[in-house]
Amino acid sequence: MTRVLGIETSCDETAASVVARTDDGAPAILSNVVLSQIEEHAAFGGVVPEIAARAHVEALDGVIAAALAEAGLTLHDTDALAATAGPGLIGGLIVGLTTAKAIAAATGKPLLPINHLEGHALTARLTDGLDFPYLLLLVSGGHTQILHVQGVGRYGRWASTIDDALGEAFDKTAKLLGLPYPGGPSVEKAAFQGDPARFTFPRPLKGEARPDFSFSGLKTAVRRAATELAPLSEDDVADICASFQRAVTETLADRVTRSLERFRKAHPKHAHPALVVAGGVAANAAIRNTLETLCANEGFTLVAPPVKLCGDNAAMIAWAGLERLEAGLVEEDALAFAPRPRWPLDAGSDPLYGAGKRGAKA
Ligand code: KG4
Numbered sequence: 054m055t056r057v058l059g060i061e062t063s064c065d066e067t068a069a070s071v072v073a074r075t076d077d078g079a080p081a082i083l084s085n086v087v088l089s090q091i092e093e094h095a096a097f098g099g100v101v102p103e104i105a106a107r108a109h110v111e112a113l114d115g116v117i118a119a120a121l122a123e124a125g126l127t128l129h130d131t132d133a134l135a136a137t138a139g140p141g142l143i144g145g146l147i148v149g150l151t152t153a154k155a156i157a158a159a160t161g162k163p164l165l166p167i168n169h170l171e172g173h174a175l176t177a178r179l180t181d182g183l184d185f186p187y188l189l190l191l192v193s194g195g196h197t198q199i200l201h202v203q204g205v206g207r208y209g210r211w212a213s214t215i216d217d218a219l220g221e222a223f224d225k226t227a228k229l230l231g232l233p234y235p236g237g238p239s240v241e242k243a244a245f246q247g248d249p250a251r252f253t254f255p256r257p258l259k260g261e262a263r264p265d266f267s268f269s270g271l272k273t274a275v276r277r278a279a280t281e282l283a284p285l286s287e288d289d290v291a292d293i294c295a296s297f298q299r300a301v302t303e304t305l306a307d308r309v310t311r312s313l314e315r316f317r318k319a320h321p322k323h324a325h326p327a328l329v330v331a332g333g334v335a336a337n338a339a340i341r342n343t344l345e346t347l348c349a350n351e352g353f354t355l356v357a358p359p360v361k362l363c364g365d366n367a368a369m370i371a372w373a374g375l376e377r378l379e380a381g382l383v384e385e386d387a388l389a390f391a392p393r394p395r396w397p398l399d400a401g402s403d404p405l406y407g408a409g410k411r412g413a414k415a
């Protein structure tokens with residue numbers, strides 16, 4: 054059995070986890086501890102990098118100890134360490150990666166510096182045992198992109214946002230409607246009571262051949278509607294949220310279809326093509342339902358990992374480390390590996406905003 058301890062500190066979750074490949078070849082999550090800093094940042098309406106870094110320093114040792122205890126292991130029982138080395142907020146990355154380096158130096162275990170996006174990209178193999186190749190739609194506060202996942206370390210970015218990330222659009226919409234942070238769950242909750250047909254917000258890039266995403270025009274349209282109606286009643290807020298969410302789901306369906314078509318062309322003999330959805334926004338039920346229907350219509354299977362593993366966590370980092378260890382993709386001088394605030398998974402594609410970028414969501 055191979056066991057890897059993973060550490061994640063790239064944004065506002067301090068997380069540690071132990072995952073394993075059991076002797077019969079099955080993946081297993083032995084522990085998964087996630088300490089959210091939401092309360093520390095709520096008053097500011099977004100993640101404050103300096104507060105995040107300090108909170109990671111204070112919490113990380115305890116979170117690692119908790120992950121080991123939950124797994125019933127000591128450090129010496131693990132085979133390797135994996136830590137997020139980027140992309141993300143530099144303060145947090147330094148805290149997690151340096152801690153992992155210290156443990157690796159003290160125990161002599163190998164250290165795997167992990168790209169946070171690779172963690173999201175490989176999660177479906179941990180949860181669903183998915184085989185390569187597949188498509189990944191990553192929708193979070195810092196990223197909106199579609200990746201062609203061909204193998205460990207082999208990723209192609211097929212689409213990306215040209216402006217805001219989708220989670221960012223939810224967060225900004227919530228903020229301008231006076232809804233609490235984090236915005237995504239607040240907007241979704243308000244939308245349940247609202248009329249999605251009351252406002253016709255734009256569907257950015259809908260119908261265009263390029264496969265990318267854009268959300269800033271949608272946010273601007275929401276702002277205009279809110280300003281015209283001010284002061285907003287509870288019904289107005291609910292209707293705006295429902296109409297916003299409808300615009301988002303329709304836009305997503307249209308944009309994602311481009312990449313499903315491309316995947317079909319790239320792999321005409323693939324009998325069971327799959328689309329994986331990951332990132333915090335994947336918790337949204339309306340978005341999941343839309344993707345479910347789209348995939349059913351296009352002959353794809355939608356794989357949506359449990360919500361706890363869609364948002365940021367360390368199990369995905371430990372798992373990416375385990376996959377890299379098994380594939381022999383181990384950094385020669387990991388102790389000298391510098392954290393990378395920007396680190397696109399697919400170095401070959403054009404740098405677009407939203408790819409390899411994570412930053413303050415405010
Ligand atoms: O993956 P994640 O936990 O952290 C990042 O890497 O950003 O994603 C957080 C993002 C936030 O923008 C949050 O508002 C959004 O995911 N989110 C949601 C929902 N739950 C979280 N967006 C829409 N609907 C939700 N239910």
Ligand code: ZN
Nearest residue numbers: 193332364365
């Ligand atoms: Zn993430």
